[in-house]
Amino acid sequence: MAEVQVTATEPLRTRIYVDGYNLYYGCLKSTPYKWLDLMTLFERCILPSSAPPESVLLPLSIKFFTAKILEKAARALDSVSSQARYHTALRKLYSERIELIEGYYSLIESKAKLVNPTAPATWPRDCQETLVWKLEEKQSDVNLALQAYHDAITGEVDQVVIVTNDTDIAPALQLIRTYTKVQIGLVVPSRTRQRIPNSELVELAHWVRTHITLEELAKSQLPRVIAGRKPTMKPESWYARPDLLERVVAMALPFTGSRGKAFKWMEDPNPHLGGRTPIELVETDEGAEQVIAYIERYQQHVAGTERPSDEDGHRS
Template sequence: MSELQVEEPKKIRAALYVDGFNLYYPLCKLGANHYKWLDLWKLGKRVAEDRSHTLVSVTYCTAYRKDLDAKRRHQAYVQALESANVKCILGHYIATKSDPCHNCGDVYDSFSEKQSDINLALSLFADAKDDTFDWAYLLTADSDQTATAKFLKSHYPEKRLVTVAPPGQEISTNIANEADGKRRLNVEDIKSCLFPPIILRDGDLPIRCPREYEPPRPAAA
């Protein structure tokens, strides 16, 4: 008599979608620059495993600043993310003129980041259409993404969404009202998901953490 085969439980596929700047500024407020050297794949696994879900993809949407030092650091970080199988989608900055100063009449250039929010939404919808995930984890506190949650619910009712708030930020009530779950990140989530200072790659040069993102050195005894 053949043994009865026990069917393994179906894996629930999770995908993480990260609003880069909506995560970056809360990390700045934590007052520890090395937290910015954050492995989003590790973070996605940590969050998904709360619900016994299996992480299958991570998408990070951002844009490079015009400042050369900031751009250099950001490019190194994107390299690190791509080495960890994170899909990075870049928007851009545009220059706009300020209103004339009331005192001197001077006009200044200011820069506005464009496309990250729409890239985030479109990436999530494209993956829903391609049946990439069962549960989407949307890491942002931007209530504009409420439209994303509503659209997913109405067009892909079999899919589920968890709203994830950056550390120190409140969960968006508007997104939560359309979501199937919620999660707030904390400092321990960040500390446990950092890249190593040097990321080794087969057949390629290692990726080094920018000096500004290095962890603080222990105080001398």
């Protein structure tokens, strides 16, 4: 019997192109998972479960398209500094694997038509105008389209994975399909299946991941502190309950001596809390009450072990 020759499948050199704006508003806004480890999410969760098995990430694995928040339009006082910390953390941990490509935000005064509340079907041309602030992210979608097409047409990649639900990227994907043999993966940045994938993008993709689960986001978080000459720390406002976190940290300070040591204590599993970590428990009111009760018991224990002193300060 003739020996059957088995041909090994050629690896698919893969790169991921992330629309940061789409990812944030589709998956991360209003969650405690903004401190997202992009490499872990895609390398350990998304690609193994959705992409062809022969997919192999290139050394430069992810191109992340973003824009710096404008302070005058930021929703929170620490939005600018928190985003800057996150970008610094990615650059520190993944200087060779993740490239941040920045566009910018445009903020201009613009006229807009008001919907007539008494006659909503009134055509815009017949409605009143008002002056509004118009905030737009510029260049990110264009940069993503150009980078993906450039990498495909020059033979740098065998597969592009596009993380967006923005139809503006469709012309670039059509060019990739027409002029190259590069595979296209589409990851829709949504936490549930309720966000309908853009049909035009789906038709152009070879495979589609319709959502990213909360469990995957939770498992793909950066370390709280990124070491360096100047450590980069997760913003406290990015935790699930910053109010509870601050309360517990303040209670722990007298015993730990510093905020850094307080956080270290909170990150360690505690046998008095069922083996759970205090920082995990303070994500809910019920969990925080357990931690607070434990700290209060500890305070009472310490107070009870101190011997009273006389008027001269001598221990009795």
